[in-house]
Amino acid sequence: MQEMSAHVRTNQMAALTERAVRIKRMLEQGVKKPYKDVIDVSWGDPHMAGMKPLTFVRQVLAACCYPQLLDGDNLPADVKRRAQKLLRCCDGGSVGSYTNTAGIPAIVESIAQFISQRDGVPADPENIWIHPGSQMALMNILTLLVNSEASPKSGVLMPVPGYNTTALSVKTMGGVVAPYFLDEEHGWALRADELRRALTSARGACWPVALYVINPGNPTGHIQSRKSMEEVIRFVAENKLFLLADEVYQSSVYDANTEFVSYKKVLCELGPPLAHTLELASFHSASKGFLGECGLRGGYVELVNMDPAVMPYVQRLFHLASSPPVAGQIALEVMAKPPQPGDPSYPLYKHETEHIRSTLVDNVKRVLQVFTRLPAVSCQPLLGGGFAFPRLHLTPKAVHKAKEAGMQPDMFYCARLLEDTGVFVRPGCEYGQKEGTYHIRFCIMTPADVMEELLRRLSTFHLQFMKDFS
């Protein structure tokens, strides 16, 4: 079963996605189903799930696109000020111009200030590069690290379960993914002994060059403790690995007793020599958190302790992408420099962000409540991130039925769930998991009523499914 080719799984996932689209269309055309809509929580996409964009972001974006709005009375003064500032930074005063490859300098500066404030450690704008999304930034850094002509091939240590797009990036550039398993029984923790095992095992098959961590985790919802982060830092230092820290969910923390700390901050607080030598790339984006602007494609990488001799080549490589999309840059500007107390837009901004925060905190509570009560499903604490990743305790009968259908058991579960309830989630086999375990992943960045309905349909389905295969 585990040997089922990735190819086949990809096809099945594509088929499932198509089926979701087909069902959506059928419902639009009035075809009768036991449900009135498809609840698509297969993506980490808040807007698709029904969350609203932040008003300030969109007002600034609109004013930048159509500066005639600045002459009218409909936009608050701080929106106008921000749009004017940004337009002044654009060549020809137009957002239609190319920008610097790293992004509009004033926006890069805003990001540097944001990082400095977050970490209490100064960030140099020269080390920050805006990209069309954090995945593109990650791909560029991987391009530097992965030597496709080498033998043995370059390897990147990556978490299981892990976001599959990143793994695919590594493979498409001729690298090898060397998996390290997160510890489900302990809240999906990242264990140093497992890193060591993974590295030793990897050394047989490839030449490990980097360690990729994602914190808060996707799909796991785990947030690393500072101790764990220090272990990771020491591990990469000892083993001469480049540290890739994907921190796009840093604003998505739900547990009251947990705090996000950036890898950069932890590194700096460890002091020299590590703080001055350990190479780190950290990634963030406007796609998650309060903004949820996945479609605008705004992300950045901050590079720490790079060899200066390498930087000119980094620049040239980045030039190939020409300039990052301006709408994404505008979203990053607002993310880095949101309205402040005293600004005309602040009350609305505060209201909107608090509503998002409380919605998500409540969603997480509800999710954990429901899974605690349902039989044959369990869920690790959901500290942050964008998803729930509960474990399905499927019966041998269900597993067997799935095999007959030529599917992984959790893929089979997801297909039935979609068909019977219109709820579209992703199977754990997409992310990797310990053999014999099954999971589903769904986005928790949804409006409260959507989550309630989702959980209702899922619970009903789950009970029936377990009954059918008891």
Next chain:
Amino acid sequence: MAGLTAARCGLPKESVAENGASPRGKVLTIDTMNPTVKMVEYAVRGPIVQRAVELEKELSEGRKKPFQEVIKANIGDAHAMGQQPITFFRQVLALCSYPELLNDNTFPEDAKSRARRILQSCGGNSMGSYSASQGIDSVRQDVARYVQQRDGGVYCDPDNIYLTTGASDGIVTMLKLLVCGEGLARTGVMISIPQYPLYSAALAELGAVQINYYLNEEACWSMDISELQRALNEARGHCNPRALCVINPGNPTGQVQNRKCIEDVIRFAAKERLFLMADEVYQDNVYADGCQFHSFKKVLFEMGPEYSNTVELASFHSTSKCYMGECGFRGGYMEIINMDDDVKAQLTKLVSVRLCPPVPGQALMDLVVNPPQPGEASYDKFIKERTATLSALADKAKLTEEVLNTVPGISCNPVQGAMYSFPRISIPEKAVNEAAGKGQQPDMFYCMRLLEETGICLVPGSGFGQKDGTYHFRMTILPPTDKLKILLSKVKEFHQRFTKQYS
């Protein structure tokens, strides 16, 4: 450690860093870095631009210079040079960004209905949602309709349309798909010399073999099949040629290929089994009398099934050029013809890795292929703006050619299309020697001096490729007419000064 990594790379051992020290324990060094990245250069944003930026800074700090401002005539960025956006497009984008504006009666109804349609096709009715990685369905359908209409009814399948982050994204993705093999079987890609340096940079990064075919400067930069054949035959000795890239209208050269030439190229590609990559981003920028844009796809299909069923073609377009000039939004698409199904599956996988193209760029592309129609509220204004922009460009193309050709030592082919002039300049022997002494290409030396003396930033021809012993520069025709006139006269003065100084 350094020896081990060099051997791993399969390359000759690089000399150790000048300071002789071990690389401070760094993981990522010149030695361990992906070796292909070292080969990447991109002249359009290269050292001369960096110097131009420095000079701008110095000017803003009040330092005295022989010029009042730096004029960046290096990059094909129309808005940077004062070209105005199309009002309708920006209205729709504003409405899509902040749908509250749908209640604002200063926006015309047709803009609102376009915006509503676009928003409906977005997840959660928001441009902030991911789209499918191939692009929003309804936009791809609109693109297909546009292509079909443009090409006189030749069918366009929306399934063959991939929306991209600017044309560059599509071009690089296709090259990634095409490049494979080791040693003598390594993929070779034919590119025109002079060329837009994205191609050479991408090929370098991918470790592909670059096969140069020279455009014929004496015949207005036209493509010459015998030259294509020569280049190909030579290349077969050391690589596996798989693709042929054509830019039409041309960058930097501005030539617009005639129909016969396009047919000849298609026949050549068919005969030699080459994948055709047709970069057509300047398709609306055609100025010269007697010149017309012919899409490769249209010509291919008009040549009949012998060709249209077999020749593999990718054609590229974007929102960055033509009359829109919307570079910042990164909108684009590619149309793929006759691609093998398995390869198409790979392409789909490749594009999924970057998730999706920016949705505002997709929205913009939708508007470009679906502009205001006669009878609609915004039609008149749209036509007026588009015509004004394109005719201004045509005038500037003519002006540039005329003025440059009055300068002894500069000879400029007609700027038939696109956005640049690429005149040939004569550089005196003494200057060539001084350049060599500085380790610079002669035309880089020339352009640097021009920059320091006049504040005008151009790109030396060496950044684009040129026949040995010839020198050129690329200058955009984008500055507003009065500024362009000043620019041209300064270039003229400089050239005469420079020539005299080094005679």
